Amino acid sequence: MIGDQNKIIVSPKQPYFVMATSRYYKAVVMDYGISHFYSFNNDVIGSSVIAVPDGCIDMLFCCDDKQPYANICGTVLQPRVVNNLRSYFFGIRFMPGLSFKFNNVVMSDFVENEIPFLEVIKDKELFDKITTSRDFNYQIQEFMKMYIPLYQKSQADDKNLELKSFLLKKINATAGQIKVSELAENAGYSVRYINKVFSQEFGLPPKIFCKLIRFQHLLSNLNNFDKNIFDANLAQLSIELGYYDQSHMIRDFYELSNTTPGKYIHSLKKIEYNKRLIVI
Secondary structure: OEEOOOOOOOOOOOHHHHHOOOOEEEEEEEEOOEEEEEEEEOOOOOOOEEEOOOOOOEEEEEOOOOOOEEEEEOOOOOOEEEEOOOOEEEEEEEOOOOEEOEOOEOHHHOOOOEEEHHHHOOOHHHHHHHHOOOOHHHHHHHHHHHHHHHHHHHHHHOOOHHHHHHHHHHHHHOOOOOOHHHHHHHHOOOHHHHHHHHHHHHOOOHHHHHHHHHHHHHHHHHHOOOHHHHHHHHHHHHHHOOOOOHHHHHHHHHHHHOOOHHHHHHHHHHOOHHHHEEEO
16 A cells, blocks of 8 residues: 655656657656656667666566566665666656555665565556556556555555655755754654654655755756856755755765766757657
């Protein structure tokens, strides 16, 4: 079953998924705990599907004719290649902090891990419908038929829903620039209790989750930067996102992406990133 964070507006990005394909289709939801659906063919020679930290859960279906598979993928903490298979993929990216509750797994099991879909959600019919199709809208519809009842039940069953929603709203409202002590004070609980609940519900300590959210906000800002004015705005951006200075921001970005902000922006321009991303 699935817990919600009450419609927090965030936009988690996996830019190297887009770079690995000539066309990346994205259907934005931003509701029911889902950020968006996506599909792509891994068809760019020499490009790997690389995941960067985002604090999210993805369900990724490989719709290969001979070797179909599906995994539930937790956030990585450092960049990692997730697949190089040349095939069609369909995915669901959930909002940062969305928590799953099943009898056989806990949220920490997903962190830096990929668990087969059929081991967690034992729905072979849905698996077959999605992996044998190339129709993006049909795949979305079939997934939602399964998902919505689980989502609705989770709302009624989640005893920590209000606290989780409050914590996630505070973290996102500050772009991850909030201390655990501030979260605890604002929520009216001890730091120890907030750390315990957060780790149990989301699989990550709040300090690390905040770092990933700040990185995602930085990615969003860089994706909207004009290359020609980048240098003039980098220092200001580091201040706005709560880094100690520009060097601190660059170090953090390199740790979580294996590149520098300047090189990242150059790669976006070089491959004409926005032309590959098709929002429908």
